[in-house]
Amino acid sequence: MSRKQVDHDYNLRSMSNLMGERWKKVNDGGERSLIKAPSSASISSQGASRAARKQFQQDVTPGFVYVLAAFSALGGFLFGYDTGVISGAMLLLKRELDLSALWQEVLISSTVAAAALSALLGGFLNGLFGRRVCILLASFFFTVGGIVLSTAPGKEALLAGRLIVGVGLGIASMTVPVYIAEASPPHLRGQLVTVNTLFIAGGQFTASLIDGAFSYLQRDGWRYMLGLSVLPALLQFIGFLFLPESPRWLIQRGLTQKARRVLSQIRGNQNIDEEYDSVKNSIDEEDSGGDGPVIWRMLTYPPTRRALLVGCGLQMFQQLSGINTVMYYSATILQMSGVRDDRLAIWLAGLTTFTNFLFTLLGVWLVERVGRRKLTLGSLIGTCLSLSLLAIGFLMSAEHSPPVTFHPLDPSMANSTCSKYQLCEPCMLDPGCGFCYRENGSALLTSSCVPVNKASTEQAAWGRCSNSSLMRDQTYWAYNYCPTSFSWLVLLGLVLYLAAFAPGMSPMPWTINSEIYPLWARSTGNACAAGVNWTFNILVSLTFLHLAQVFTYYGAFFLYSSMALLGFFFVYGCLPETKGRRLEEIEALFENQLCSCGASDSDEGRQVEYIRVKGSNYHLSDNDASDVD
Ligand SMILES: O[C@H]1[C@H](O)[C@@H](O)[C@H](O)[C@@H](O)[C@H]1O
Numbered sequence: 001m002s003r004k005q006v007d008h009d010y011n012l013r014s015m016s017n018l019m020g021e022r023w024k025k026v027n028d029g030g031e032r033s034l035i036k037a038p039s040s041a042s043i044s045s046q047g048a049s050r051a052a053r054k055q056f057q058q059d060v061t062p063g064f065v066y067v068l069a070a071f072s073a074l075g076g077f078l079f080g081y082d083t084g085v086i087s088g089a090m091l092l093l094k095r096e097l098d099l100s101a102l103w104q105e106v107l108i109s110s111t112v113a114a115a116a117l118s119a120l121l122g123g124f125l126n127g128l129f130g131r132r133v134c135i136l137l138a139s140f141f142f143t144v145g146g147i148v149l150s151t152a153p154g155k156e157a158l159l160a161g162r163l164i165v166g167v168g169l170g171i172a173s174m175t176v177p178v179y180i181a182e183a184s185p186p187h188l189r190g191q192l193v194t195v196n197t198l199f200i201a202g203g204q205f206t207a208s209l210i211d212g213a214f215s216y217l218q219r220d221g222w223r224y225m226l227g228l229s230v231l232p233a234l235l236q237f238i239g240f241l242f243l244p245e246s247p248r249w250l251i252q253r254g255l256t257q258k259a260r261r262v263l264s265q266i267r268g269n270q271n272i273d274e275e276y277d278s279v280k281n282s283i284d285e286e287d288s289g290g291d292g293p294v295i296w297r298m299l300t301y302p303p304t305r306r307a308l309l310v311g312c313g314l315q316m317f318q319q320l321s322g323i324n325t326v327m328y329y330s331a332t333i334l335q336m337s338g339v340r341d342d343r344l345a346i347w348l349a350g351l352t353t354f355t356n357f358l359f360t361l362l363g364v365w366l367v368e369r370v371g372r373r374k375l376t377l378g379s380l381i382g383t384c385l386s387l388s389l390l391a392i393g394f395l396m397s398a399e400h401s402p403p404v405t406f407h408p409l410d411p412s413m414a415n416s417t418c419s420k421y422q423l424c425e426p427c428m429l430d431p432g433c434g435f436c437y438r439e440n441g442s443a444l445l446t447s448s449c450v451p452v453n454k455a456s457t458e459q460a461a462w463g464r465c466s467n468s469s470l471m472r473d474q475t476y477w478a479y480n481y482c483p484t485s486f487s488w489l490v491l492l493g494l495v496l497y498l499a500a501f502a503p504g505m506s507p508m509p510w511t512i513n514s515e516i517y518p519l520w521a522r523s524t525g526n527a528c529a530a531g532v533n534w535t536f537n538i539l540v541s542l543t544f545l546h547l548a549q550v551f552t553y554y555g556a557f558f559l560y561s562s563m564a565l566l567g568f569f570f571v572y573g574c575l576p577e578t579k580g581r582r583l584e585e586i587e588a589l590f591e592n593q594l595c596s597c598g599a600s601d602s603d604e605g606r607q608v609e610y611i612r613v614k615g616s617n618y619h620l621s622d623n624d625a626s627d628v629d
Pocket residue numbers: 083197200201204318323324505506507533537
């Protein structure tokens with residue numbers, strides 16, 4: 001059968017289905033008639049139409065859109081790589097450059113702080129120069145930053161490199177999801193934008209492998225770790241010299257001929273008239289909320305104000321659910337479970353990032369099947385429960401904390417706080433102390449709380465645990481953790497957390513933000529939401545250790561768990577389903593009072609029909625139905 005015949009056949013089938021629905025509408029006499037009631041008579045025709053729809057969707061998805069998404073998502077890969085690689089690089093850097101704790105902290109957080117600011121600036125750049133130029137700019141910053149980092153003669157140059165990379169990160173994090181969303185056909189949009197988060201997870205996984213591999217290279221290993229990001233950055237830069245601008249941005253800028261050309265390039269041989277017209281009409285009719293700066297117009301126009309609240313709220317709850325603390329803390333959790341070899345701990349931390357990657361893949365598969373709302377809600381429940389399990393694991397460990405049985409005399413006679421502690425728990429919560437102990441089978445002998453070596457937390461300042469290469473005779477040094485028999489509970493919590501967080505709460509805030517704003521507000525909305533993400537990222541990572549000191553570890557994880565629960569209620573009440581809708585239709589979802597979405601949950605069961613009109617992918621909404629009579 002020729003392609004033309006298949007198309008024709010599908011048109012007829014769609015139209016006859018549609019007529020059936022219209023007939024039902026007349027009989028029901030109500031709006032809800034487009035919600036398909038599965039009657040036995042319709043089952044076989046449903047099967048046929050599903051097959052036809054599948055065929056149709058395959059037809060309308062030329063490979064070019066995948067190439068475009070993959071090159072854009074290299075920005076996500078760099079996001080994951082550059083945020084992930086620093087922990088391993090820091091282990092080598094602090095020794096080689098003799099970095100103080102303050103410098104270590106500055107080098108780690110400067111990138112995130114720069115990303116928060118440049119994400120906000122990115123909104124302005126996106127509106128002015130377009131998505132393509134911003135992605136080129138981001139990959140340029142990644143490349144230059146990588147070169148500066150790998151050739152840095154000292155810590156000041158390292159700081160400059162980390163700041164440059166941060167600027168790239170902020171711009172990429174807000175531009176890439178928007179660009180992919182604007183180029184994708186509606187039925188694939190969620191999946192393709194979620195691929196960007198898959199690339200973030202892939203970047204974090206690759207970073208942990210590279211950290212593991214180069215940790216053996218004691219001299220200059222960090223130069224390779226930090227410098228390798230130049231390769232994907234260059235690849236993206238070169239790729240984007242040839243890739244097109246977002247057709248929606250071009251239409252908005254009045255570059256209509258170019259927009260048509262780009263759209264037909266992205267859609268292969270499809271007829272793009274319908275899609276072009278619908279974007280153009282919605283831009284022409286767009287109510288951009290009057291005059292003044294975009295952010296002001298967004299805040300004074302109720303639908304965009306609500307969308308902004310939902311978008312920023314999602315990003316805030318993503319970070320408040322503690323993802324970066326859990327990722328950062330995974331090596332310690334593994335050490336608690338008895339992994340004492342540092343290198344093994346580094347490799348096993350790679351296993352954590354791999355688990356994260358695998359479950360993000362599940363998210364890519366689920367997003368167009370169950371929809372954004374259900375996926376996010378399910379993920380938040382799982383996140384809340386697994387964080388509670390993690391907290392219970394820490395609580396049990398604290399309740400059964402081993403006692404300090406041996407109080408060695410401080411050779412410096414300095415008044416160290418460490419000698420005051422009677423249990424391991426308060427000793428390990430004090431950043432200046434660590435727990436030094438001997439193990440005989442499962443029994444702990446001669447355990448003491450002693451000051452940590454200021455130059456390296458891997459050993460004590462003095463005594464039996466002060467030289468890691470001499471620690472024999474089953475003598476161990478535990479910094480930041482206590483030996484416990486409940487580590488399996490914590491480990492289980494960690495795996496379940498990743499399984500729950502990675503498919504939903506990790507990608508959905510990015511995916512949803514890329515689709516909930518009308519075109520005039522899209523760059524600014526995404527810039528604000530990305531800015532909120534980075535700001536809460538830095539806030540949560542910087543406060544974690546202090547939080548643990550005040551509330552202990554289990555207190556901190558219970559707090560994250562309650563944040564996830566709050567996030568659940570927020571999403572339940574405020575997030576409408578955007579699956580399958582054209583970007584131009586989504587604004588209407590925010591026309592009702594904020595946080596009344598839970599009430600319209602039943603709409604999710606609605607089966608959406610795609611019909612081919614003049615060769616385009618057309619989503620039939622309740623409002624459009626009368627036009628196709
Ligand atoms: O969605 C991403 C992802 O979950 C990353 O693992 C995390 O490090 C980022 O902060 C987050 O925005």
